[in-house]
Amino acid sequence: MLTFLIWSSALLSQPWRTVPKSNKDNLDFVKSYKPRNSKVKHLRILLHGPTGAGKSSFINSVDSVLQGRVTGRVPTDATSEKSFTEQYKTYKIHKDQENFYSVIFNDTMGLEKSPDDGVHVEDLKLALRGHVRDGYQINPKRKMQTGDPSYNPSPTLDDKVHVLVSVIPAGSVTLLSEEVWKKMREVRLAARDMGIPQVAILTKVEKACAEANKDIKNVYKSKFLKEQVDMFSEMLGLPLNCIFLVRNYETKNSMNDDISALILCALRHMIDYGEDYLKDL
Numbered sequence: 001m002l003t004f005l006i007w008s009s010a011l012l013s014q015p016w017r018t019v020p021k022s023n024k025d026n027l028d029f030v031k032s033y034k035p036r037n038s039k040v041k042h043l044r045i046l047l048h049g050p051t052g053a054g055k056s057s058f059i060n061s062v063d064s065v066l067q068g069r070v071t072g073r074v075p076t077d078a079t080s081e082k083s084f085t086e087q088y089k090t091y092k093i094h095k096d097q098e099n100f101y102s103v104i105f106n107d108t109m110g111l112e113k114s115p116d117d118g119v120h121v122e123d124l125k126l127a128l129r130g131h132v133r134d135g136y137q138i139n140p141k142r143k144m145q146t147g148d149p150s151y152n153p154s155p156t157l158d159d160k161v162h163v164l165v166s167v168i169p170a171g172s173v174t175l176l177s178e179e180v181w182k183k184m185r186e187v188r189l190a191a192r193d194m195g196i197p198q199v200a201i202l203t204k205v206e207k208a209c210a211e212a213n214k215d216i217k218n219v220y221k222s223k224f225l226k227e228q229v230d231m232f233s234e235m236l237g238l239p240l241n242c243i244f245l246v247r248n249y250e251t252k253n254s255m256n257d258d259i260s261a262l263i264l265c266a267l268r269h270m271i272d273y274g275e276d277y278l279k280d281l
Helices: 024-032 055-067 121-128 178-194 210-214 216-221 223-236 257-279
Strands: 043-048 087-094 100-107 163-169 198-203 243-245
Touching: 024 055, 024 100, 024 257, 043 055, 043 121, 043 257, 055 087, 055 100, 055 198, 055 257, 100 257, 121 178, 163 178, 163 257, 178 198, 178 223, 198 223, 198 257, 210 216, 216 223, 216 257, 223 243, 243 257
Parallel strands: 043 100, 043 163, 163 198, 198 243
Antiparallel strands: 087 100
């Protein structure tokens, strides 16, 4: 279980990244998006990262933004020291009673320090290639085998991952163990070798920075949060323009345009990168 402190933080005179004042363009884009590649029905986004990073909460937050109300469809837990997610799950977001949006998310167990805990790196590599079926029960002590019932021997392009998203709490960049960083880098390199685009989101910004907790519009003006993004970029090797700061709706009961703006900004770029990847196939 990752824990945080509220850090005091000075502000930059200007934000290092601008967020649209209106959510309409990004929201309309996401709602109307359909992959141009005729071989796929959905853009598949895989979330991975340490236990307690906010992967499931991000899916709930995207669902909330698209539904226009705070939802809690994906199970989460605020107290467990182990990953609350134990299966490889696919989540589609309802557009109406009969249709879904064209972006789907795969959620999985978190990465942990011990080799006998958390999702196995080899399972994540198989998931990238589309070999892991929805509902696969993850066993940290045993990686998936080709003869397992949940192993998909002949994945289609629709089954494969189109965008890999690394998720980590903003206040934990310097607290993660080297073992977890090593696992995240291994998954990142596997995705690179497959040509899969990568994005990262730093979550729980309100717990990492007092200024962001006071006013979420301070997120991209916070010196502390900018330092965390810079360190994350150096440690994982992702460029700065692929790293986004997010506050999930896990502690909120009502919608907030500024919180939604951060979520939509990150999601828009995930879709853009994924569409570029599909366009070249």
